[in-house]
Amino acid sequence: MNKIIRNAWFLALFAIALYSCTGSVKQDTGTQQESTALENSEQGVFHPEWSKNATIYEVNVRQYTKEGTFKAFAEHLTRLRQMGVDILWFMPIHPISEKNRKGTLGSYYAVQDYKAVNPEFGTLEDFKSVVDQAHDMGFKVLIDWVANHTGWDNQWIKDHPEWYKKDSTGNMIAPFDWTDVAQLDYGNQEMREAMIDALSYWVSEADIDGYRCDVAGMVPVDFWANAREQLNEIKPVFMLAEDESEIALLEEAFNMNYGWEFHHIMNGIAKGKKNANDIMPYFDSVTIKYPEGAYAMQFITNHDENSWNGTVFERLGDGVETFAVLSFTVPGMPLIYSGQEAGMKKRLEFFEKDQIDWSNIQFGDFYQKLDQLKNDNKALWNGSAGAWMDRISTEADENVFAFKRTLDDNTVLVVLNLSGEAQTITLQDESINGEFTNYFANEIVELNANPSLNLKAWGYQVYIK
Incomplete structure (x- = not known):
């Protein structure tokens, strides 16, 4: 990081320290206080106070328990809170399309109805109940949102075929080889309004705290900016973009994106294809590209990596714990995926039932200690609330x-x-x-x-x- 950037960073940190650092105990701030701060924010995306030292946990409801329901998952809330988790990110909770479905149960990301709950998981009241329980324990709750495409039997296809992209022959198209979904057309203003209405529904009806947005970079930035503005009128929300290349998303609408590049660097180091000297160039680029206060989610696994590219043990070998420590201590918000704390050694099926084995949560104490490390040390906090990192040279910098x-x-x-x-x-x-x-x-x-x-x-x- 050059001298000008470094000086600007530390000046920003000094100002943030004077303004907002209140010690190592996590404190929830009320909606009224957050709304005032939001209204007084002069530029950029507002970062809620509760996110400054948070750890996020990805919930795979289908595979979490034998029942695969919200009620059954709720039994784990106390354990997760004791482990130090702050934010629960639920993979898509909506009904899954049956037309062109992949596998027996289908992909969570083929949404049949944006304003309904997957009956396999329970009812709307069941979901609202788990959100209420989570809030009572101090969690914040995000749900996964698929804005780029819908399932093929979504009611929108029947009622509003003009809301979808079509090929030269007038047929609706699927993005890439995702044959179980049809791509939406963001050139249609009515569709945009319907999508924001659906987004608003869950904030108003279920009191969720924000969204993880699937393939966010495939959806226009101005849509997300408009959606964020309207959601914030209901309550201040936290937004995670599954994206790394479209930095404008962080400037206009999102608090956090994916640290995909760093994730691949860690995989590369574990396989001997990269080394420790490949790490700092990534973080130096972050200081240049990212707007002030924004940051990446850092992870050694997630639902995509586990199901399609391998378990942490397949990809990271004997370095699993080491890379976990790295992901919790570098700038960014650390992620824990369902089963990670149990040392899960299988790739979860994506379209079928494949229950996680919780009989031995062998890494529970390890991740609790990492969560506590993050929480108690403000130097490790997220974005502008924390400190940047300075590499220290050794005789073995490659290793x-x-x-x-x-x-x-x-x-x-x-x-x-x-x-x-x-x-x-x-x-x-x-x-x-x-x-x-x-x-x-x-x-x-x-x-x-x-x-x-x-x-x-x-x-x-x-x-x-």
């Missing part, structure tokens, strides 16, 4: 990624061996001096200038001051 993030009196030092061989390294940073807490060992250590550390294969150490 070891070391960095620190400092905000006010809080410093988090992270040292990761991203290789399958033990490393003995010296951190080339004279400013590292004094007592630190070795977070995972839970002990106080004295680190002097340019400290030397021993790292086992795929080892990780986190120090807090």
Whole structure:
């Protein structure tokens, strides 16, 4: 990061620290307070206070329990809250089209009715109940929204065929090879209004807190900007874009997008195709491209990666925990996918029933500790509420990624061996001096200038001051 960008970043951090840092305890702010802040925001997308140190969790209702219902999932809310989860992102909850359906149960992303609930999951009242329970426990709730296309037996196809894109022969078309869906035409203003009406319905009726928007970059930016404006009139919402290339989405409508590039860098390092030196160029580009306050969701898995590209163990091997620590400590909001905390070693079927095995939640304590690390250390907070990271050089920069993030009196030092061989390294940073807490060992250590550390294969150490 060049000197001008670095100085601007720290000036912004100083202003944010004076304005909004209130300690390590997560606090929910009321709608009235958030609305006032929204109205007073001069430019850009408003970031709600509750998102500043949040962790997001993706809920796959179908596969979560034997029943595959909202009621059955609700039994896990206490566990998830104790693990430190703040935001629940439900994969699409709508009825799934039967026409051109893939597999027995079909894709969640082939929506039959935007204003209804998938009967396999329960009723509208069941969903509202789980949202209410989640809110009572301190969660925020997002639902997945598919705005680019609908299923082939969606009522819109029958009532408003003019709302869909067509080929030269006048036939409706599917995007790519997604044969179970038909692509909508955003050149039609009536369709846009109907889509915003459906988006508004769930905020008003079920009191959800925002959306994760599927293939958001395939939908015009001005639509999302208009939708966000109208949703915020109901309540301030949080918006996640499944996109990385269309930065205007972050400028006009979305709080967060996907860190796809960083995800692929981690996969590449695990396979020996990339190394630790490939990480900082990505984050340097983020400081240039992203608008102030916006950030990426960082993850080692999600529903697409698990089902189509492999489990974390297939892709990351012995480095699973190390890359998880990395995803929780770099700038951005960390994601946990259903079953990740149970060490799930299977690719979940996408179109069939394939229940997650919860008999041994072997990584539950590990992710609880990572969530607490994120929550308690403001240097790690999201966007402008947290600090940027400075890489620390070692003798083994291709294999070891070391960095620190400092905000006010809080410093988090992270040292990761991203290789399958033990490393003995010296951190080339004279400013590292004094007592630190070795977070995972839970002990106080004295680190002097340019400290030397021993790292086992795929080892990780986190120090807090």
